Amino acid sequence: MMQNDVVVVGGGISGLTLAYYCVQAGMKTTLLEKSDTIGGSFSSPQYSANGKKFWLELGAHTCYSSYQNLLDIVDSCGITETIIPREKVPFTLLVNDQIKSIVSQLNIVELLLNGLNIFKLKKDGQSVKSYYSKIVGEKNYNNVVSHFFNAVPSQKTDDFPADMMFKSREKRKDMLKNYTFKGGMQSVARVIAAKSGLNLFTSQDINSVKYENGLYEIRSANGGEYSAKKLVIATPSAVASKLLWDIHPDIANHLGQLKAAEVDSIGVIVRKENVKLQPVAAIISPNDLFFSIVSRDTVPDDNYRGFAFHFKPGLDDKAKRARITEVLGVSFSKIEHTISKINTVPSLRMGHHQWHEKSNAMLKGKKNLFLTGNYFGGMAIEDCVSRSKSEFERMKG
Ligand SMILES: Cc1cc2nc3c(=O)[nH]c(=O)nc-3n(C[C@H](O)[C@H](O)[C@H](O)COP(=O)(O)OP(=O)(O)OC[C@H]3O[C@@H](n4cnc5c(N)ncnc54)[C@H](O)[C@@H]3O)c2cc1C
Incomplete structure (x- = not known):
């Protein structure tokens, strides 16, 4: 069984940044991710055809000058020069299938x-x-x-x-107000993982955690076995609850109280000349099949345009495809590529601050267990990194 100082379960920005802090502090750190790629809701799949490359965001798309903890990591990974501005195109409403200004x-x-x-x-x-x-x-x-x-x-x-x-945070004055990265958000996740030199294993669906003789034993569905003195769980809360059920039932029960939504996203890539729609940052349509369509027009490309449709749950493929073609005004045969992704987003409710405080009180006595994710202080990227930073500080003691 592979021995570590720290094992981090979950390779979204929360797990990655906590792993990064651990490696910087000289701890032998392993990160285990269920999916075959790193990043979680940092998801910018690449499409290439005829020598042309194009990426599209299926999750997070914008960072702000107030994301100071993220920027500190970006700086220390040496990738500040990959920060690029977002084109100023409008957020719009779709009313009776017509694009309108807000x-x-x-x-x-x-x-x-x-x-x-x-x-x-x-x-x-x-x-x-x-x-x-x-x-x-x-x-x-x-x-x-x-x-x-x-x-x-x-x-x-x-x-x-x-x-x-929406939180107001202190802004970094030398930074663009809002921005993304060359290659999209997932490129940042990949760089953080590579630069930090941590042991990284993808396709590891962790389904068992035990605690024996002062060590956590972590096992994946496909037979991976890891052990560590300290365990970080950086998955959605329901997964964390399940993994901790046998060893920390009080915390598992507390985590189990939270609800979350699954976001069913379909990315669509179309040749530029085939879509007539005006350039937009996003389209929001009240009472539609989707919550939003987030466009790649914020980082214009010479050949392609891309749109991520974030659908409401429970729709069949036929309904989703029909709505995509209606809104874009193209037949499905003109769509060059589609990609699907499910992200999990917490459903925060009134009383969450008390839930959060209770979590911290419960974890205070646990010297070897650390929890991070977008369900603590908020779901913005900076909230995730801040949570990881404060859990790392607790780890240092
Ligand atoms: C569509 C969308 C758009 C967004 N846009 C923005 C934005 O523009 N700006 C912003 O600030 N925030 C945005 N957010 C919010 C922000 O991106 C997320 O809250 C944040 O990225 C979540 O990171 P995380 O690491 O906490 O969770 P996740 O990214 O969900 O990562 C959790 C990871 O755990 C892994 N995992 C789950 N179960 C297991 C298991 N059993 N074993 C191993 N691994 C497991 C998952 O595969 C996943 O990779 C957006 C979110 C979404 C979904």
Whole structure:
């Protein structure tokens, strides 16, 4: 059985960054990922045809100057020069199958009557719906704004804690306000994994964790066996709960209280000349089959355009294909390539802060168990890296 100081289960940005901190501190670290690629919701599959290459985001697509912990890692991996700006193309609404600007759909009088509340109201203790409907007005919230919020985690967000949706953080002054990376977000995941020199094993679906004689024993469905003094679980909360059931039932039960949504995404790559749609950053369509369509027009390409449709759960392929061709205005035969991906996103609810505090209290006495992921302080990339950093600091003691 392969011995380690630390084993990290889950190779999304949370697991990768915690593994990175461990390797930097000289710990023998192994990262185990279920999928055959690293990155989790950092997913930028590459397509190449006739010597032309194109990538498309099926998950995270934008970083901000306020992502300081991520940027520190990016800097120390020497990949700051791969940061590129995002083209300024609009976020739009689809109304009766017509692309509309957001402003055109807002009731300006209602907005003016409510807008000043932004200086008076606090987000603390408020849900997304209760806070934002007072800022933009109830009709604007219901008809327009709520659909943009729902598009962020691809689920209804009325009951999300308002202060977890968009956070204000200190910005790094020397950085673009928003940006991506040459090669897309997943290229960052790959570079972090490679630069840190950690032992990395993909296609490792971890299904058993035991604790004996001061060591964790971790096994995968295909026979992989690893052991470590310290265990990090960086999977979605339901998986973490299952893995800890036999050895830490109190924590497993606590993790089991959380809900999550599965985002069913289909990426579509089309030759540029075949799509007439105006360049957009994203399309949000109230009450449609999808929560959003995120476009690659933010990083224009000479040959292709790409669109990631983030569908609502439970739809069959026929319905999804039909909607893709309707919205893009192309026949399916003109679509050069499609790619599918399922991502898991937490369903944060009011009371999550208390849940989070209780998690930290429960983990305080556990010197060898560490949990990270997008279900603690928030789901933004920087929240994940911050969580990994604070768990690493707890590990150092
Ligand atoms: C469509 C979409 C768009 C987003 N856009 C943005 C954005 O633009 N900006 C932003 O800041 N945030 C964005 N987010 C949120 C952010 O990207 C995610 O919250 C973050 O990347 C999650 O990272 P994670 O490592 O916590 O989880 P994940 O990325 O889900 O990683 C968990 C990993 O655990 C692995 N795993 C699961 N079970 C096992 C097992 N049994 N054994 C081994 N491995 C296992 C999974 O395969 C996965 O790789 C977006 C999220 C989605 C889904």
